[in-house]
Amino acid sequence: MKRLAIVLLLTLGMNAAHADGRKMAVPENAKWKEECSSCHIAYPPNLLTAEDWQKMMGGLNQHFGANAELDAKDRKDILEFLKKNAGNGPRHSAASLRISDTPWFKREHRSVSPKEWVHPEVKSKSNCSACHKDVARNLWSEHDVRMPGGKRWEEKEGDDD
Numbered sequence: 001m002k003r004l005a006i007v008l009l010l011t012l013g014m015n016a017a018h019a020d021g022r023k024m025a026v027p028e029n030a031k032w033k034e035e036c037s038s039c040h041i042a043y044p045p046n047l048l049t050a051e052d053w054q055k056m057m058g059g060l061n062q063h064f065g066a067n068a069e070l071d072a073k074d075r076k077d078i079l080e081f082l083k084k085n086a087g088n089g090p091r092h093s094a095a096s097l098r099i100s101d102t103p104w105f106k107r108e109h110r111s112v113s114p115k116e117w118v119h120p121e122v123k124s125k126s127n128c129s130a131c132h133k134d135v136a137r138n139l140w141s142e143h144d145v146r147m148p149g150g151k152r153w154e155e156k157e158g159d160d161d
């Protein structure tokens with residue numbers, strides 16, 4: 001009986017820890033979701049600094065080759081939300097204003113080989129959901145990554161070709 005209790009406790013504890021690790025806390029905001037996920041996924045605000053978001057939101061008419069201009073009120077509201085939830089420090093900043101150029105991103109993805117980035121199903125580092133298949137449910141963990149071809153990351157790692 002005692003043993004069962006311990007096993008139960010351990011299992012429950014592990015599940016809780018696992019669940020926490022899998023969910024990156026991405027805050028919700030209806031306007032941001034609507035306006036910033038029509039051309040690509042809604043990139044999590046914590047992956048870029050407040051200063052970078054401010055610069056980006058100041059140039060939406062020339063947004064990485066696209067025109068993503070908003071009216072003044074929406075721009076202000078979304079910027080406020082992004083700044084409030086922004087990341088901190090140089091590792092979350094890039095002159096290009098791309099999350100995929102930040103030191104944090106490069107380090108986190110250092111084991112991803114160059115050929116995976118140019119795979120026809122991926123094409124661009126900005127195409128997060130090509131590998132992070134479940135970001136609509138905020139599942140960003142490596143356990144939820146499916147590499148091109150559908151392989152789990154853990155399996156891929158041990159793979160030599």
Ligand code: HEC
Pocket residue numbers: 035036037038039040043063064065066067068078097098099100101124125126127
């Ligand atoms: C009209 C289409 C469009 C809209 C609307 C749009 N974007 Fe983008 N965004 C793009 C394109 C195109 C790129 C470049 C993607 C690429 O290089 O593959 C991009 C790239 C980005 C990147 C850089 C991705 C990386 O590589 O790290 C961020 C961050 C970003 N957008 C944020 C936003 C935010 C915030 C909003 C809402 C205010 C928004 N976008 C709305 C078209 C759009």
Ligand code: HEC
Pocket residue numbers: 024044047099100108109110111112116117122124125126127128129130131132140141142143145147153
């Ligand atoms: C080519 C596939 C691919 C693309 C595209 C990609 N990632 Fe990843 N990402 C991975 C892999 C694989 C890992 C796990 C790396 C490791 O553990 O060594 C990872 C790890 C992460 C992690 C950390 C997860 C954890 O468990 O700590 C985050 C957050 C993340 N990526 C965000 C992004 C964002 C944001 C984008 C788009 C701007 C993106 N990724 C684009 C494959 C990709």
